[in-house]
Amino acid sequence: MPRTIDEAKLFEVVINEWMAHGYGGCTTRDIANIAGVNEATLFRRYGSKAGLFTRAIDHQLADTPLALVCISGDLSTDLLALAEAYMDTYRLYGDVVFRAVQELPRYPEVREAASHFLGNIQKMVQLVLYYQQKGLLRVEHPLLTLTAFIGPIATFLMFARSGLSPEMPPFDVGSHISGFLHGRAE
Amino acid sequence: MPRTIDEAKLFEVVINEWMAHGYGGCTTRDIANIAGVNEATLFRRYGSKAGLFTRAIDHQLADTPLALVCISGDLSTDLLALAEAYMDTYRLYGDVVFRAVQELPRYPEVREAASHFLGNIQKMVQLVLYYQQKGLLRVEHPLLTLTAFIGPIATFLMFARSGLSPEMPPFDVGSHISGFLHGRAE
DNA sequence: GCATAATGCAAGCAGTCACTTGCATTACGG
DNA sequence: CCGTAATGCAAGTGACTGCTTGCATTATGC
Known part of the structure; x- marks a missing residue:
């Protein structure tokens, strides 16, 4: 249980799941499991699924x-x-x-x-x-x-x-x- | 309560909802309501959501x-x-x-x-x-x-x-x- | 006119979703 | 070494999903 989660990996998983299943089709459960982060942590950190995606897209695709x-x-x-x-x-x-x-x-x-x-x-x-x-x-x-x-x-x-x-x-x-x-x- | 439903309208609604929300994003409830057909009828006639879409795509897009x-x-x-x-x-x-x-x-x-x-x-x-x-x-x-x-x-x-x-x-x-x-x- | 079959209606079932909560556990800063 | 804050964990909430069922209603074929 690390003090801070691996955000780089998390954001990568978000984008991958987004591409694989679409926004409505991918679930916060899957994202949490694949990224090795507890689902509750996602909502504590980013507030909502949309919040998580906002941060992930911004962070991951800014310097595409x-x-x-x-x-x-x-x-x-x-x-x-x-x-x-x-x-x-x-x-x-x-x-x-x-x-x-x-x-x-x-x-x-x-x-x-x-x-x-x-x-x-x-x-x-x-x-x-x-x-x-x-x-x-x-x-x-x-x-x-x-x-x-x-x-x-x-x-x-x-x-x-x-x-x-x-x-x-x-x-x-x-x-x-x-x-x-x-x-x-x- | 007509004996047969308006299939032409139904299939059109299916395609429209598909385009608007994607397959996973559109619901049989909405399709039924918009088409003016009871949801139970959809499953009695077409068996499943996939069955409905199969028929709709086939019928509606065959002569695009x-x-x-x-x-x-x-x-x-x-x-x-x-x-x-x-x-x-x-x-x-x-x-x-x-x-x-x-x-x-x-x-x-x-x-x-x-x-x-x-x-x-x-x-x-x-x-x-x-x-x-x-x-x-x-x-x-x-x-x-x-x-x-x-x-x-x-x-x-x-x-x-x-x-x-x-x-x-x-x-x-x-x-x-x-x-x-x-x-x-x- | 009457049996038949497709439909409408309402309720419900089991599963999944985003999201929450309470508590124990961990790691870091002082 | 100890307090603090972020995390893990487990359970749960309410809403929504595809799909089912029992029964009343309707229109059509004979």
């Missing part, structure tokens, strides 16, 4: 690889970094972005933490705007450009994970970027 | 707009039809495809019906293969091409619905298709 994206000046370099950051985040936590976007309207209790985490999207929008102004990207609503770039990655990874299609190739980032920039017509 | 996609011979025409079919399905039911893909591994009980519905994806794969063989699309794993085309649409619509970004423009299908075919580089 997506947060490291910056503008180098070279479009291809930055697109590559952005794509790999998204894939790294996916490898670490699964489709956190989609889960958050999907469950945000339904659970206003975690809205604050999730929207803080999703503030990373603003950085990506800045990236798009920069290269639009530089004349290297088609000028349109930056979220159209951003979803055009992230959407295929997220969709493919989710599809691959669902197990619907038996054998799917690994996601080819280079091919995706060239398709994004120059199209898929032959 | 996505099922109507066919190969005309003209790439632009077919891409336009595919995109609008996806958007129509989204307008009707929300992100059924993503929900299904996401919840399939978690609820094996509804796997059968959902995978039947998702069989529509096979038709889209055929479409991609056809135009690859015709030399009009880059040759790669068809699911890479398909997610590259559907991913941005789905992602943008989900993003718009989440309410994260205050004002988002309507999705421009034509712009998306030209971006998909010829890229977004200027």
Whole structure:
């Protein structure tokens, strides 16, 4: 019975259970058991399930690889970094972005933490705007450009994970970027 | 007390509640109340919640707009039809495809019906293969091409619905298709 | 018109959920 | 070494869940 619980492990378990079962589908009992913490302790420390999630999301996803994206000046370099950051985040936590976007309207209790985490999207929008102004990207609503770039990655990874299609190739980032920039017509 | 219940309305309610709260999050009580059917009737007719969902998904999503996609011979025409079919399905039911893909591994009980519905994806794969063989699309794993085309649409619509970004423009299908075919580089 | 079968209704059952409480136990700070 | 505060433990609460049951009611097929 340690004086302080292993919060790092706890938060990791929270995110994992969230990804595996969704907010409504995962239980504080399971989280407590897996993390090796007593369930009562969770409520004494964080007040509620929502409170626990707020802290976990904030602490665990604040410095996700997506947060490291910056503008180098070279479009291809930055697109590559952005794509790999998204894939790294996916490898670490699964489709956190989609889960958050999907469950945000339904659970206003975690809205604050999730929207803080999703503030990373603003950085990506800045990236798009920069290269639009530089004349290297088609000028349109930056979220159209951003979803055009992230959407295929997220969709493919989710599809691959669902197990619907038996054998799917690994996601080819280079091919995706060239398709994004120059199209898929032959 | 009608002799037979309004099954069309019932199935519609099932899909709506599914989209709104997820499989684990929606209750048979709510479904029964909203559909104006007694809850006991649901279990007498369909045996279980999973049985109800199986029938509802099968009946309601079998002839979704996505099922109507066919190969005309003209790439632009077919891409336009595919995109609008996806958007129509989204307008009707929300992100059924993503929900299904996401919840399939978690609820094996509804796997059968959902995978039947998702069989529509096979038709889209055929479409991609056809135009690859015709030399009009880059040759790669068809699911890479398909997610590259559907991913941005789905992602943008989900993003718009989440309410994260205050004002988002309507999705421009034509712009998306030209971006998909010829890229977004200027 | 009458038997039949599907439905409505109300109550309830067992399990699970988030959350609480009282008390013993532990580890750290002074 | 001792007080304090965080933790573990066990039990429990009320609400909700999927699902069942017994009985009255209704509409349809013959």
